[in-house]
Amino acid sequence: MSFEIRILCEHPDVPRIAQTVLASVDATSVRRMPTSDGTRTRLYINADHRSNHADCTVCDDDGMVLWALPNGSEQRRPCTGMDYEDLLAAGLVRHSPYRQTWRRSTHD
Numbered sequence: 001m002s003f004e005i006r007i008l009c010e011h012p013d014v015p016r017i018a019q020t021v022l023a024s025v026d027a028t029s030v031r032r033m034p035t036s037d038g039t040r041t042r043l044y045i046n047a048d049h050r051s052n053h054a055d056c057t058v059c060d061d062d063g064m065v066l067w068a069l070p071n072g073s074e075q076r077r078p079c080t081g082m083d084y085e086d087l088l089a090a091g092l093v094r095h096s097p098y099r100q101t102w103r104r105s106t107h108d
């Protein structure tokens, strides 16, 4: 059964919150919108309960991904089901100027 998550937060917190929330579910769509006064961010996430990621195209079957940190090192993080380009396009990484609605492509 799918469900919807709505988040209201400060702009700089978006990458961290998105990582935390998206890593705990299997998102099917994510939309980032500014509030009407532009001072904060709204995230609308449609999701299913998290699967075991056995069929995931982003991670290597174990539900984890290697994530490049700004200091050049890497960290293992829970897979969000979105690769870096997806996160960039949806405005979910630092300094991303884009705000496109992301939808999981269906392979089945």
Ligand SMILES: [Zn+2]
Binding pocket: 053, 056, 057, 058, 059, 060, 063, 064, 079, 080, 081
């Ligand atoms: Zn995955």
